[in-house]
Amino acid sequence: MVRQLFRAGIWVLAAALLLGCDAQRISELEEGVATEADVRSRFGEPDRIWPGEAGERTLEYDRQPEGLRNYMITIGADGRMSALRQVLTPANFARIQPGMSQQEVQRILGKPARVTPWERQGEVHHVWRFLESPNRTMLFTAVFDRADRVLRTDIAPEPGPQDQGGGR
Structure with missing residues (x-):
């Protein structure tokens, strides 16, 4: 029982740390202003890059299995962030x-x-x-x-x- 509670506590702490770090990173990025380099400097290398039809690219940042969110950050053809979505x-x-x-x-x-x-x-x-x-x-x-x-x-x-x- 104690071991299970300890494990559950570790998962909660890890999720809270991820959430706190993500909130800080997100607050530092402004749509239409931030560049792909800005996004990568805050979030690191994306888990996957999805190409778009109009030259945009969507950077996938997964927080699974520990986290409770996944982010898709779209970089327009002009190299600027056009969307950041959980x-x-x-x-x-x-x-x-x-x-x-x-x-x-x-x-x-x-x-x-x-x-x-x-x-x-x-x-x-x-x-x-x-x-x-x-x-x-x-x-x-x-x-x-x-x-x-x-x-x-x-x-x-x-x-x-x-x-x-x-x-x-």
């Missing part, structure tokens, strides 16, 4: 529809916290952790078939230690 939101979850490809989903949400294959069912579950106001950790799951297409989605609370056999 993408793990109800509006973005609603955009995930049956038939979408894994790449389409990750273009919207970024890298998941975990991927779990269910061979017998022919499914793969991609899970993102996110924060529901004010401080409830939730899980968004996109279930993919063998062809890497969304079958269904689900939102549920993240199980706590008491839900995993660690409670009384």
Whole structure:
């Protein structure tokens, strides 16, 4: 029990540190003014770069599995930041529809916290952790078939230690 509480405390501390650091970094960047170099100096190398149709590029900064946010930062064709978005939101979850490809989903949400294959069912579950106001950790799951297409989605609370056999 003590060990599980200690582990949970470490995760909470890590998430808080990430959130605090991100808030500082975000406050230092202004849309239309900050350059790609400014973004990279604050956030580091992106986890992935998504090309756009009009010469823009979107830099993906994942905070999974420890964090509760993922960021997409768009750099316009002029080299200036045109958008900075935290993408793990109800509006973005609603955009995930049956038939979408894994790449389409990750273009919207970024890298998941975990991927779990269910061979017998022919499914793969991609899970993102996110924060529901004010401080409830939730899980968004996109279930993919063998062809890497969304079958269904689900939102549920993240199980706590008491839900995993660690409670009384």
